[in-house]
Amino acid sequence: MNNVSIPKVILILFIVDYIESITAPILIQAFINIPLTFLVFSFVVYRANSNPGSIFAFFIGLYVDIISDSPIGLNAMLFCTMSHLINSYSNTFRLFSYFQICLFFSASSLFFIGFKNLFINIENFSYLELITSFIFNSFLLITLSISRFNFLRNISRR
Amino acid sequence: MSRVAPTRGSKTLSFLLISFSALLLYLDTTYKSFEGIKNTYKSFEISTSYVLKKLAIDPILYIYEISSYKAYLIKENKELRLALDESHLANFIISKDSNFFANDQLIEAFIIKNGLDDIFHLAKIKFFDTQLYFCCSQHRVFIEIFNKPSIEFIGSPVINSSGILGQIIHNNNFLEVLLLTDESHVIPVESENYFCNAEGNGTTGKIYCTYSTLLWPEEIKQGQKFFSSGMGGVYPRGLLIGTVGEIKKIDESIIRFEIDLITDPLQENILGVLENL
Numbered sequence: 001m002n003n004v005s006i007p008k009v010i011l012i013l014f015i016v017d018y019i020e021s022i023t024a025p026i027l028i029q030a031f032i033n034i035p036l037t038f039l040v041f042s043f044v045v046y047r048a049n050s051n052p053g054s055i056f057a058f059f060i061g062l063y064v065d066i067i068s069d070s071p072i073g074l075n076a077m078l079f080c081t082m083s084h085l086i087n088s089y090s091n092t093f094r095l096f097s098y099f100q101i102c103l104f105f106s107a108s109s110l111f112f113i114g115f116k117n118l119f120i121n122i123e124n125f126s127y128l129e130l131i132t133s134f135i136f137n138s139f140l141l142i143t144l145s146i147s148r149f150n151f152l153r154n155i156s157r158r
Numbered sequence: 159m160s161r162v163a164p165t166r167g168s169k170t171l172s173f174l175l176i177s178f179s180a181l182l183l184y185l186d187t188t189y190k191s192f193e194g195i196k197n198t199y200k201s202f203e204i205s206t207s208y209v210l211k212k213l214a215i216d217p218i219l220y221i222y223e224i225s226s227y228k229a230y231l232i233k234e235n236k237e238l239r240l241a242l243d244e245s246h247l248a249n250f251i252i253s254k255d256s257n258f259f260a261n262d263q264l265i266e267a268f269i270i271k272n273g274l275d276d277i278f279h280l281a282k283i284k285f286f287d288t289q290l291y292f293c294c295s296q297h298r299v300f301i302e303i304f305n306k307p308s309i310e311f312i313g314s315p316v317i318n319s320s321g322i323l324g325q326i327i328h329n330n331n332f333l334e335v336l337l338l339t340d341e342s343h344v345i346p347v348e349s350e351n352y353f354c355n356a357e358g359n360g361t362t363g364k365i366y367c368t369y370s371t372l373l374w375p376e377e378i379k380q381g382q383k384f385f386s387s388g389m390g391g392v393y394p395r396g397l398l399i400g401t402v403g404e405i406k407k408i409d410e411s412i413i414r415f416e417i418d419l420i421t422d423p424l425q426e427n428i429l430g431v432l433e434n435l
Contacts, residue, residue, distance in 0.1 A: 053168070058178075077176050090163075
């Protein structure tokens with residue numbers, strides 16, 4: 001996958017944030033929290049051919065802060081951290097299986113949810129939500145990676 | 159294609175940006191420093207969605223409404239026509255041009271039958287808002303006396319061939335009759351040795367009495383006849399008002415029952431006005 005241009009990233013994140021704003025109130029009733037914007041941003045950084053800069057992550061984070069009505073700096077900080085982590089381990093990821101990478105991103109999303117809840121939802125901080133979200137996100141990412149793998153295999157057979 | 163591991167410079171930049179983000183976060187959570195930016199974005203979002211809705215969704219809805227409007231109009235037209243027919247039917251009975259029910263002999267027969275020696279004057283219904291009568295609690299009829307004597311009729315009882323309809327309360331161009339069922343009307347009634355003030359509450363054909371079983375222990379029965387008691391000096395005594403309908407127990411000692419009136423103001427358009435007692 002090539003680098004995604006900045007306007008595309010902005011547009012994709014806007015749409016994803018809108019979808020998240022619709023799905024989140026429904027899923028939270030089952031103690032599930034899927035940080036879609038964070039996962040999509042992580043995926044963009046993960047699949048980039050070259051290391052996206054920290055400034056890119058910072059401004060995208062600020063943008064997400066504004067559109068998602070989060071405290072300014074929260075997503076910027078987490079996006080910078082995630083971007084740095086992915087850049088640091090970009091070559092190491094090649095040694096891991098898809099399953100392990102999925103677990104890594106699930107754990108990252110778990111950290112993201114926990115950290116975000118500390119700032120914006122401390123009164124209702126729930127470990128149950130964290131555990132449920134971790135399991136569900138892992139399952140979701142694994143399912144997506146398997147389906148993608150099968151999809152590519154079917155194409156190569158043709 | 160492999161990616162280059164972060165250099166010392168990029169690591170430092172990342173650290174600085176993370177620290178700066180933390181500072182922004184601190185400022186926002188503690189001092190709400192960026193509320194202006196957020197509010198600007200929200201107002202932009204609201205105005206954009208409003209404009210988009212106006213430009214994109216509303217025209218589609220408008221087209222849909224136009225397409226369904228014709229069917230709606232046809233349906234509404236049918237309903238209105240039905241309502242108009244019903245209204246015509248109701249108004250025919252009291253129409254000033256209709257003499258179908260005009261029969262002064264019936265009223266005279268009623269007077270003789272009930273032994274009333276009062277002088278009565280024939281009157282004609284000039285206006286009766288039947289819609290108000292059926293829907294609401296204000297039940298009034300406007301009448302005009304044929305021979306127009308120079309007598310004060312305010313307070314005079316108005317009857318038809320079945321019995322008492324109400325009393326005259328105003329005398330302007332026409333005489334305004336307050337019907338028994340009007341919410342502000344009260345008529346003293348009696349049955350055997352029991353007396354009560356029966357009140358209208360806007361229900362057509364019914365007036366209501368409330369009494370305490372501590373004061374009147376005898377049981378009220380459905381179908382029991384009630385007559386005007388003559389108390390109050392407005393209505394003559396002994397005219398049949400109606401029969402007891404539904405009986406309700408309000409609490410341990412209070413009973414409320416309805417009296418089904420024998421008179422119907424829609425029955426005739428020629429009425430009798432008794433001179434004041």
